[in-house]
Amino acid sequence: MTGSSASVGPGAATADLAPGRPVISAQGVSKRFRRKDQVVTAIKDVDLDVSSGEFVCIVGPSGCGKSTLLNMSAGLMEPSKGKLLFAGEPVTGPNTSVGYITQKDNLMPWHTVEGNIGLALHIRKTDKAKARARVAEMIEMVGLQGFEKSYPGELSGGMRKRVTLARTLAYDPPVLLADEPFGALDAQLKLVMQAEMQRIWAETGKTILFVTHDISEAVALGDRVIVMSSRPGQVKVDRRIDFPRPRDVFKIRHQPGFADLAEELWDILAADMHSGEDM
Numbered sequence: 001m002t003g004s005s006a007s008v009g010p011g012a013a014t015a016d017l018a019p020g021r022p023v024i025s026a027q028g029v030s031k032r033f034r035r036k037d038q039v040v041t042a043i044k045d046v047d048l049d050v051s052s053g054e055f056v057c058i059v060g061p062s063g064c065g066k067s068t069l070l071n072m073s074a075g076l077m078e079p080s081k082g083k084l085l086f087a088g089e090p091v092t093g094p095n096t097s098v099g100y101i102t103q104k105d106n107l108m109p110w111h112t113v114e115g116n117i118g119l120a121l122h123i124r125k126t127d128k129a130k131a132r133a134r135v136a137e138m139i140e141m142v143g144l145q146g147f148e149k150s151y152p153g154e155l156s157g158g159m160r161k162r163v164t165l166a167r168t169l170a171y172d173p174p175v176l177l178a179d180e181p182f183g184a185l186d187a188q189l190k191l192v193m194q195a196e197m198q199r200i201w202a203e204t205g206k207t208i209l210f211v212t213h214d215i216s217e218a219v220a221l222g223d224r225v226i227v228m229s230s231r232p233g234q235v236k237v238d239r240r241i242d243f244p245r246p247r248d249v250f251k252i253r254h255q256p257g258f259a260d261l262a263e264e265l266w267d268i269l270a271a272d273m274h275s276g277e278d279m
């Protein structure tokens with residue numbers, strides 16, 4: 001797991017990621033957190049399969065356990081009940097096969113943009129010249145030329161997000177977990193990054209599990225959109241999105257059927273947004 005931080009994990013090197021095989025598989029997963037004398041059930045009885053090569057988007061009300069699900073997939077926490085499998089093996093520790101763009105960026109404040117993006121390559125002892133070229137390529141991809149020597153504290157929120165994305169993609173993980181990666185970006189840049197994400201996915205065959213608050217982003221990018229209920233989060237709808245690929249993220253919103261589909265999913269989501277929360 002890198003992107004937010006470097007880590008190692010069991011099963012990663014031998015993981016079977018053949019196309020179409022289940023990569024992330026939640027089977028009856030519940031997660032409870034203890035907070036003082038209260039117990040919060042974040043998610044309850046979640047069943048979800050993400051196959052190798054799929055682009056799956058998750059939307060759901062705030063607090064329904066989306067980040068919790070990604071955290072478990074990354075091996076940062078374990079289910080309280082049920083099984084969370086990665087390539088058929090239970091995830092019992094930090095999962096090195098996934099790159100994780102966490103919701104809150106945690107760049108190293110003492111490293112420059114270049115230093116942060118090259119971190120995972122450095123840890124993996126990548127040849128220095130190759131690492132430099134890769135970092136430059138990533139900087140260009142996320143449009144941060146000219147900021148190579150800047151420190152995270154000197155960047156806007158959107159720029160920091162772009163550094164996080166570049167850092168995660170730099171070492172080419174086969175599976176990407178992204179928690180609202182474009183949430184802080186302005187509308188135009190968001191579309192550019194969506195197009196880039198789709199291109200990377202199509203070219204590399206990565207598996208992507210992508211959390212967003214933006215239904216149109218989910219419909220534009222996903223092979224499937226998962227709508228979760230309010231807490232305790234459960235899978236309310238698992239909708240296949242059949243728009244042909246490659247999709248023009250700049251124009252797809254005007255394509256016949258797009259608005260209806262987004263509205264249908266929005267209605268399902270909205271029905272849960274103001275309902276009472278069950279601890």
Ligand SMILES: Nc1ncnc2c1ncn2[C@@H]1O[C@H](COP(=O)(O)OP(=O)(O)OP(=O)(O)O)[C@@H](O)[C@H]1O
Pocket residue numbers: 033034035040041042060061062063064065066067068069103231
């Ligand atoms: N480490 C933790 N300790 C205690 N409670 C936690 C922890 N992580 C999450 N929770 C609780 O679990 C629930 C789900 O949190 P989570 O962050 O997964 O929601 P989310 O769907 O990602 O929300 P948002 O859309 O706001 O990011 C919340 O009630 C949260 O307070």
Ligand SMILES: [Mg+2]
Pocket residue numbers: 066067068103179
């Ligand atoms: Mg979250």
